[in-house]
Amino acid sequence: MAYLVMRGITKQFPGVLALDNVNFEVERGEIHALVGENGAGKSTLLKILAGALPMDKGEIILDGKPVVFHSPLDAMRHGIAVIYQEFNLVPYLSAGENIFLGREPRKFNGFVDFKKLHAEAQAILNRIGANFSSRDIVARLSVAQQQMTEIAKALSQNAKIIAMDEPTSALTEKEVEHLFEIMRGLKEEGVAIIFVSHRLEEIFQIAERITVLRDGKYVGTKRVEETNRDEVITMMVGREIKEKIPKRPAKIGDEILRVEGLTRKGVFSDITFSLRKGEILGLAGLVGSGRTEIARAIFGADPIDSGKIYLEGKEVKIRSPQDAIRLGIGLLTEDRKRYGLILPMTVRENTTLANLMEVAMRGFINFSRERAVAKRFVDELAIKTPSVEQLARNLSGGTQQKLVLAKWLFTKSKVLIFDEPTRGIDVGAKVEIYELMNQLAERGVGIIMISSELPEVLGMSDRILVIHEGKIAGELMREEATQEKIMQLATGGSIADR
Amino acid sequence: MPTDRSSDQLSFGAYLGNILLRYGIPLFIVLLCIYFTFSAPKFLTVDNLLNVLRQISINTIVALGMTFVIITAGIDLSVGSIVALSAVISTGVLKNGITLFGHTLQASYPWNVPFGIIVGLLLGIFLGLFNGFFITRFNMPPFVVTLAMMTIARGLAFIYTGGFPISELPQSFIIIGTGYLGPFPLPVIIMLICALLMHYILTRTTFGRYVFAIGGNEEAARLSGIDVNRVKLIVYTLSGFLAALAGIILAARLGSGDPKTGNMYELNAIAAVVLGGTSLSGGKGNIGGTFLGALLIGIIDNGLVLMRVSTFYQYVVKGAIILAAVLLDKIKEMRKL
Numbered sequence: 134m135a136y137l138v139m140r141g142i143t144k145q146f147p148g149v150l151a152l153d154n155v156n157f158e159v160e161r162g163e164i165h166a167l168v169g170e171n172g173a174g175k176s177t178l179l180k181i182l183a184g185a186l187p188m189d190k191g192e193i194i195l196d197g198k199p200v201v202f203h204s205p206l207d208a209m210r211h212g213i214a215v216i217y218q219e220f221n222l223v224p225y226l227s228a229g230e231n232i233f234l235g236r237e238p239r240k241f242n243g244f245v246d247f248k249k250l251h252a253e254a255q256a257i258l259n260r261i262g263a264n265f266s267s268r269d270i271v272a273r274l275s276v277a278q279q280q281m282t283e284i285a286k287a288l289s290q291n292a293k294i295i296a297m298d299e300p301t302s303a304l305t306e307k308e309v310e311h312l313f314e315i316m317r318g319l320k321e322e323g324v325a326i327i328f329v330s331h332r333l334e335e336i337f338q339i340a341e342r343i344t345v346l347r348d349g350k351y352v353g354t355k356r357v358e359e360t361n362r363d364e365v366i367t368m369m370v371g372r373e374i375k376e377k378i379p380k381r382p383a384k385i386g387d388e389i390l391r392v393e394g395l396t397r398k399g400v401f402s403d404i405t406f407s408l409r410k411g412e413i414l415g416l417a418g419l420v421g422s423g424r425t426e427i428a429r430a431i432f433g434a435d436p437i438d439s440g441k442i443y444l445e446g447k448e449v450k451i452r453s454p455q456d457a458i459r460l461g462i463g464l465l466t467e468d469r470k471r472y473g474l475i476l477p478m479t480v481r482e483n484t485t486l487a488n489l490m491e492v493a494m495r496g497f498i499n500f501s502r503e504r505a506v507a508k509r510f511v512d513e514l515a516i517k518t519p520s521v522e523q524l525a526r527n528l529s530g531g532t533q534q535k536l537v538l539a540k541w542l543f544t545k546s547k548v549l550i551f552d553e554p555t556r557g558i559d560v561g562a563k564v565e566i567y568e569l570m571n572q573l574a575e576r577g578v579g580i581i582m583i584s585s586e587l588p589e590v591l592g593m594s595d596r597i598l599v600i601h602e603g604k605i606a607g608e609l610m611r612e613e614a615t616q617e618k619i620m621q622l623a624t625g626g627s628i629a630d631r
Numbered sequence: 632m633p634t635d636r637s638s639d640q641l642s643f644g645a646y647l648g649n650i651l652l653r654y655g656i657p658l659f660i661v662l663l664c665i666y667f668t669f670s671a672p673k674f675l676t677v678d679n680l681l682n683v684l685r686q687i688s689i690n691t692i693v694a695l696g697m698t699f700v701i702i703t704a705g706i707d708l709s710v711g712s713i714v715a716l717s718a719v720i721s722t723g724v725l726k727n728g729i730t731l732f733g734h735t736l737q738a739s740y741p742w743n744v745p746f747g748i749i750v751g752l753l754l755g756i757f758l759g760l761f762n763g764f765f766i767t768r769f770n771m772p773p774f775v776v777t778l779a780m781m782t783i784a785r786g787l788a789f790i791y792t793g794g795f796p797i798s799e800l801p802q803s804f805i806i807i808g809t810g811y812l813g814p815f816p817l818p819v820i821i822m823l824i825c826a827l828l829m830h831y832i833l834t835r836t837t838f839g840r841y842v843f844a845i846g847g848n849e850e851a852a853r854l855s856g857i858d859v860n861r862v863k864l865i866v867y868t869l870s871g872f873l874a875a876l877a878g879i880i881l882a883a884r885l886g887s888g889d890p891k892t893g894n895m896y897e898l899n900a901i902a903a904v905v906l907g908g909t910s911l912s913g914g915k916g917n918i919g920g921t922f923l924g925a926l927l928i929g930i931i932d933n934g935l936v937l938m939r940v941s942t943f944y945q946y947v948v949k950g951a952i953i954l955a956a957v958l959l960d961k962i963k964e965m966r967k968l
């Protein structure tokens with residue numbers, strides 16, 4: 134029997150059968166991918182494995198013995214660690230202190246033995262090839278480094294199974310490579326790894342077996358060498374879909390937005406570009422190059438030190454997001470939980486939040502109109518929710534992203550800035566979002582798309598600006614752009630043949 | 632080993648527990664009423680119940696404003712002192728007018744009473760604005776700003792009166808606290824009107840929606856184009872205004888403007904709000920709950936007096952009951968997850 138067997142797992146939420154009789158098995162020293170559309174039940178399955186959610190029915194058999202986890206601590210004691218997308222780290226403690234949180238080595242007098250703590254933590258960090266010190270404060274670490282801290286924490290507790298929920302979605306390509314090296318190393322040591330991702334290329338690169346969930350049901354498990362992308366996609370969505378990026382050239386009109394010499398000291402400087410109606414302008418660059426900060430400045434979320442913004446030829450002063458929205462500029466932030474949604478509010482309330490006046494009369498909300506609006510977007514964007522009265526908190530990760538999208542579509546903006554619009558979105562929904570961008574462009578909306586996924590930037594943009602260390606490193610037209618040219622500019626090189 | 636958590640396996644005790652959880656505070660109130668009815672014969676009389684309502688009217692009015700503040704994830708500790716300051720200023724002004732730089736502004740009878748009331752209310756608005764200004768403009772924690780205002784307003788009340796209550800108030804003022812409309816005491820009517828109004832504002836207007844949004848995730852609210860500072864400013868102003876209104880009613884009921892009144896009112900108001908299911912971390916809450924919370928506190932106070940429990944013990948019992956009621960709500964929340 135496999136090392137871990139989950140059998141007949143069933144979990145009912147009010148109005149949603151999140152897991153329906155799901156089976157899942159993992160061997161020692163195996164990397165096992167768990168895939169499925171947004172809302173298929175992947176995160177829920179991991180939460181049950183972690184002891185963070187009780188199941189309604191089913192059994193978990195670990196190493197031949199049935200087990201019941203009442204809490205994450207319980208699961209941890211059995212050698213199971215789950216690393217969620219939102220890390221469970223204390224930001225203002227050091228990496229080492231986080232790794233041994235609650236289990237600090239003590240000196241004979243009862244005080245924490247920091248020397249020993251950091252020595253042991255550093256040993257684990259070195260084992261996974263971390264490039265930072267155990268004494269570094271977590272808040273100052275990059276996303277990838279925080280993730281390594283989480284992995285080290287799991288290892289320090291002798292985890293035999295490490296499950297990671299979309300660990301690669303916020304990493305750069307290099308960092309993903311490194312994560313995979315770590316995963317392969319752990320596998321050699323006999324650790325089983327459960328890996329959730331929406332990026333199939335990654336899955337085929339790293340996993341040995343793939344388990345597919347659809348609508349909370351177990352569809353099947355395949356060895357990677359016995360299957361292919363198309364088959365997995367068909368298993369996921371229950372029908373065949375084309376994975377192609379469906380760019381439709383829109384009629385590009387007059388200039389709608391122009392930015393001149395936009396500068397925020399120490400963050401970005403002298404950003405000058407223009408955007409035209411119906412155009413999709415890609416902003417490429419490495420994570421941390423300043424793309425998000427430029428977008429936030431245009432949107433009035435952060436102050437600028439100098440520079441001018443023109444909207445339809447007229448200079449505008451944008452001092453707050455409120456100003457930007459009034460002028461018809463919208464920003465879909467990359468971190469939806471932190472900046473995008475009000476989690477304790479419903480789907481309906483989140484949908485109308487940025488344009489509440491539209492469904493109100495003299496300050497009084499017209500609830501039937503609001504409900505109608507929310508229902509329309511739930512249908513149009515295929516937002517997976519039992520009703521518009523569901524709390525945003527209870528939606529799956531990708532579904533939350535769609536809800537953010539709905540909110541901004543309802544503002545009827547002239548300029549929309551998408552910051553990593555397809556992060557955490559499943560294959561099918563990705564194509565839907567591209568289609569939506571096409572439609573917006575056709576309607577004459579100017580779109581700025583920040584993305585770290587090069588195929589997406591190349592596939593959807595009419596024009597690409599590459600940002601390097603807060604400056605525009607180069608501009609590429611759709612026809613001339615290639616992955617190599619973008620990477621060269623993004624890393625500070627210049628293009629020889631231009 | 633399959634685990635099945637269907638409800639048919641529940642014992643009778645767990646079944647009772649579930650009912651208690653489902654209906655939470657309202658059920659708690661009913662149980663308490665039954666208990667008091669048996670242990671204090673005077674408890675269940677129309678007179679006494681109206682009396683309870685009148686007793687809770689002041690705390691409820693203060694707690695209404697507090698509900699808004701707490702939903703935005705803030706706190707207002709200054710309301711008790713604003714109650715006292717508004718009580719002394721409105722009574723002082725209606726008796727003696729306003730004296731500034733040697734000039735006295737005084738309304739003549741019968742306008743002196745509305746004049747005093749209006750000055751008291753304006754004062755509450757002003758102090759609330761002041762709170763909101765420091766909280767939004769300088770990004771100071773509400774706890775600190777309103778704590779400072781709590782002692783400032785209390786001090787001002789003592790300075791204004793020299794420490795002595797202002798008494799011998801005209802009947803036309805006293806009636807606000809002691810009069811009746813039909814069988815209903817006036818303070819109860821004022822309380823009900825305020826509660827209904829606040830309920831509508833909170834649930835039906837864009838402003839109310841913004842209050843929830845800010846408490847749920849302030850940064851996301853800002854990025855959705857909500858003028859967070861303006862909403863907060865209004866919320867603290869509203870709280871100051873309602874506290875001043877409560878102060879006026881209190882002075883009318885006691886027949887004097889006493890600088891020592893309103894002590895600990897902020898804590899009673901916070902207790903009512905939290906009992907009503909509003910989360911101190913913001914983003915969640917409702918006016919109906921706050922009313923029930925205030926009612927629960929009122930019933931405890933009233934029942935314990937009727938049972939002749941000594942005041943010293945009352946404090947302890949009341950604290951314990953509040954703790955139990957909130958615990959009940961927490962368990963209910965945890966079960967839902």
Ligand SMILES: Nc1ncnc2c1ncn2[C@@H]1O[C@H](COP(=O)(O)OP(=O)(O)OP(=O)(O)O)[C@@H](O)[C@H]1O
Pocket residue numbers: 146147149150151169170171172173174175176177178517518526527528529530531532557559
């Ligand atoms: N606490 C909850 N209350 C109610 N419904 C929930 C809750 N948590 C999850 N759900 C629902 O259960 C279903 C499965 O959600 P889950 O988060 O497991 O999906 P997922 O496969 O991880 O999706 P994604 O790829 O978008 O992250 C969804 O329909 C979701 O809305």
Ligand SMILES: [Mg+2]
Pocket residue numbers: 175176177298529530531
């Ligand atoms: Mg998920």
